[in-house]
Amino acid sequence: MRLYRAHAVVLRTHPIGEAxxxxxxxxxxxxxxxxxxxxxxxxxxRFGSRLEPFSVVDLxxxxxxxLDTVTQVSVIYPYHQLITRDYDLYxxxxxxxxxxEKVAEDDEPNPRIYELLVGALNxxxxxxxxxxxxxxxxxxxxxxxxxWSPSWxxxxxxSNMITEPFFSVESGGVVCEDCLSPNAFNPGSExxxxxxxxxxxxxxxxxxxxxxIAHDLxxxxxxxxxxxxxxxxxxxAVRERG
Ligand SMILES: [Zn+2]
Numbered sequence: 001m002r003l004y005r006a007h008a009v010v011l012r013t014h015p016i017g018e019a020x021x022x023x024x025x026x027x028x029x030x031x032x033x034x035x036x037x038x039x040x041x042x043x044x045x046r047f048g049s050r051l052e053p054f055s056v057v058d059l060x061x062x063x064x065x066x067l068d069t070v071t072q073v074s075v076i077y078p079y080h081q082l083i084t085r086d087y088d089l090y091x092x093x094x095x096x097x098x099x100x101e102k103v104a105e106d107d108e109p110n111p112r113i114y115e116l117l118v119g120a121l122n123x124x125x126x127x128x129x130x131x132x133x134x135x136x137x138x139x140x141x142x143x144x145x146x147x148w149s150p151s152w153x154x155x156x157x158x159s160n161m162i163t164e165p166f167f168s169v170e171s172g173g174v175v176c177e178d179c180l181s182p183n184a185f186n187p188g189s190e191x192x193x194x195x196x197x198x199x200x201x202x203x204x205x206x207x208x209x210x211x212x213i214a215h216d217l218x219x220x221x222x223x224x225x226x227x228x229x230x231x232x233x234x235x236x237a238v239r240e241r242g
Contacts (some may be wrong), residue, residue, distance in 0.1 A: 006058070019036060024101060026104055033061070035059075035070045057075055058074050083125050091130065096120055103232070112145050120134055129203065132215045135218045155176035156174060190213045
C-alpha cells in the first residue's frame, strides 16, 4: 500500500461501523479524497476533533482500492471551531462544502477550487463580509472556474443589451425580452448589479449591498449552481452506464 501526504479541506464526515468515520475531503493535488478514520468516534481517539467539516488539515493516508485510510492528521486552519460557533456562518459554510463536493467529484484535481474554498472559509470564519455575500461570491467564482460563469450585462442567448433584468438559469444569465425562457424570472436590478460586482471581485461596492439583496443573490447563485451540478451528475451517470 502506498502512503501519501496531502493538504485538504474536510467537506463532510459520516459514521461507519462502531467507531469509525468516512471523511470526504478536497485536496489541491488529489481532488476529492474519501478516507476512513479508524476509531475517530472514541473519546480516546488520537485524531481527536481534527477531522471535522471546514477545517484545513495536513494528513497522511494509506491509499486503498476504494477508500484510503488516515494514519496521521494535524490541523492547519481550525475553521470548524470558528464556523460552527455561529448558525449563519454554519449554514453558509455547509452550502459551500456541499456544492464543492458535487462540482469537484469525478473531475481532475483542480488547485484553483481548493484555493477558492480555503479563501472563502477564511473570509467566513473571520466575518470579513456578510455570510450571504461570501456564499454568493464563492458559488459564482466556482461556476466561473467550472466554465459556467453567468452573464450579467448582455443577453446570455443573443448578446443584445438587456432592458429588464430577467435572469434565466437554463440560458446562463440575464436574458433580453426576445429570448425569455419559461423559467426566466426578474430578481430586480440591484441583485443583477451585485452579481456583476461579485463576479468581478468588487468587494468595496458589494459590501454596501442591503442584506435583503445579498440574500436574494445568494439564493439565485445557489439555484444557478444546483442546476449545473444536477446536469453534471446526470451526464456522469450516463457516462458510467455507457
Ligand atoms: Zn436575447
